[in-house]
Amino acid sequence: MTAALADFSTAPKPPARRWPSPLMLGLIALLIVAHVFAWQGTDVSIKSLIEGRKGMADFLDEAIPLDLTWSTVLRPGLEAALVTLYIGLLGTTLSIPFALGMGMLASRATTPNTVLYQATRSILSFLRSVPDVVFALIFVCAVGLGPFAGVLALVFHNTGVMGKLWAEAMEETDLGPRDVLRIGGANGVQTALHAVLPTSLPQLVGLLLYRFDVNVRSSLVLGLVGAGGIGFLINEAIKTFKFDVMATHILIVLVLVIAVDQVSAQVRKRIGA
Amino acid sequence: MTLMATPEIRTPVGAVALRIRGLRKTFGTKQVLKGVDLDLHAGEFVTLLGANGSGKSTALKSIVGLQTADEGLIEVDGAPATADPTKTAMVFQQIHLVKRRSVLDNVCAGALGRLPMWQSLHPWLFPAALRQEAMHCLDRVGLADRASEPAGKLSGGQQQRVAIARALCQRAKVVLADEPVSALDPNASEQVLALLAELATEGLGVLAVLHQPELAMKYSSRLIGLNKGVVEFDLPTPEVDMSMVDALYSGDQK
Ligand SMILES: Nc1ncnc2c1ncn2[C@@H]1O[C@H](COP(=O)(O)OP(=O)(O)OP(=O)(O)O)[C@@H](O)[C@H]1O
Ligand SMILES: [Mg+2]
DSSP: OGGGGOOOTTSOOOOOOOOOOHHHHHHHHHHHHHHHHHHHHTTOOHHHHHHHHHHHHHHHHHHOSOOOOIIIIIHHHHHHHHHHHHHHHHHHHTTHHHHHHHHHHTSTTTOSOHHHHHHHHHHHHHHHHSOHHHHHHHHHHHHOSSHHHHHHHHHHHHHHHHHHHHHHHHHHSOOHHHHHHHHTTOOHHHHIIIIIHHHHHHHHHHHHHHHHHHHHHHHHHHHHTTSSSHHHHHHHHHHTTOHHHHHHHHHHHHHHHHHHHHHHHHHHHHHTO | OOTTOOTTOOOOOSOEEEEEEEEEEEETTEEEEEEEEEEEETTOEEEEEOOTTSSHHHHHHHHHTSSOOSEEEEEETTEETTTOGGGEEEEETTOOOOTTSBHHHHHHHTTGGGSOGGGGSSGGGSOHHHHHHHHHHHHHTTOGGGTTSBGGGSOHHHHHHHHHHHHHHTTOSEEEEESTTTTSOHHHHHHHHHHHHHHHHTTOEEEEEOSOHHHHHHHOSEEEEEETTEEEEEEEGGGOOHHHHHHHHHSOOO
16 A cells, blocks of 8 residues: 555665567568568468368368278278378387487487587488478388388388487486496496486487377378388378278378377376476 | 584594595686595595685596586596596485386396496396395495385485485495585485595595585584685584684675
8 A cells, every 4th residue: 555655765776677679670560571472382272271161171072972892991991090000100210229229329428429429410300301201202202102101201201300309318317327327337338228228218219209299190191102001001092082091091080190199198197308 | 613513523543545636627717626636545534615606616526527527636546537437426416316226127227337238238138146235235324124115205304314325335445425415404415424524434536525514524424615617625523613614604705
């Protein structure tokens, strides 16, 4: 009540306000311009969105009822979905040794020297910046159409992503245990195996499950470019205008993706990562 | 005024375990250690006292190589400290055990410096003799019955004793302790310091940093006062006056 009447004029003056700098204002202006160009460059149009309702209705008309023929649609769909799952699983698992080795070199907590550290980080960032679809196209050319190309694509891309995520997780762990062992004469490999890795294990496993989840979803897209699995079947259904078949496959995909996501989330919650 | 000192404190008799001469360290323009000399004998428990920022941790870190001093001589057991890192162990306020691993595995890890590579790939490969020695070390700190539990399950005081057992398993000659009891309750603090003092009487050299002058006087045989990187006093505990200690903390804290 009395606060409103109190006189604070004897208190020290507050420091001067900090307004955004001209550089900051320039950057904001630049960002706005970029968005205007992007809006035009991508033909964003509310009108087509509204008219698209009709196209959507036509599609649904053709898609429903779903084609649930067991021998020609449902069974091949489920088998292909399993292949998609396998691609995601193997792509993740086979990248573990590479991601672990390179992640350890690319983490300040475990790297033996800065040259290796920088070199490995560059390799990882290259692997990460090449989309898995591009890897898949390359490997489809190399080893032919089929799931194996998808596995290879995921191994390469996932090594880049998981290697970096793991390196960061190791850097974020408390480095005290590592220092204690190092003081006692343990070498770099020993401190990694007995301090850094066991301390960061829950985080590493959590990231692994997260990547598995992402990779299963990626392997769907890889199928679209010929790398096997249910994506491949969806692609064929589109090409032959069998929308009722495609809708069945999409339904299978949804079930698969949700199931993997749930399992991965549950396990991550259980291990507290 | 030195009423806190207990009468049974012995004067050092062992050989010099740690010798420091002319230790200097500068961070940027700030001189943190300005020529520190220090001797620690086997069988001694010496405490380093000093205000925040006086350079205590920097001194200990320089000894074990977590910091590189600009200048100065550091010898452990008559040889340069870098010659054999297994001779020096350090315990920290934050304890730094791997909490997910068992107490026994944590203690065994102290011996990694002398273990061949293939036996140190995983705790499963630790040799039986090492596990037995680690049990002896755990027994020494009174925690043999907790060997199989995850280290994180133990109380703070117990974890600090496990860290000391790890130092023993390392077969260290010198144990440095940077504020080992600052995070512990009074009872656990007394237990940990009594343990360190007892290990000292058995021939270990212990150099501790403590922020509790009363505990320092009760357990250490010698006190070193560090003030802004300079050794202000280095005296057997009975000769230290409380006013000297108070003076260490009264300077303007920058
Ligand atoms: N890595 C570092 N880089 C820059 N300055 C540092 C570094 N480590 C310590 N210092 C500075 O050196 C001075 C001494 O630090 P030190 O940690 O040795 O003090 P301390 O005596 O252990 O203090 P405390 O009682 O707070 O633990 C402080 O002013 C600190 O800010
Ligand atoms: Mg300190």
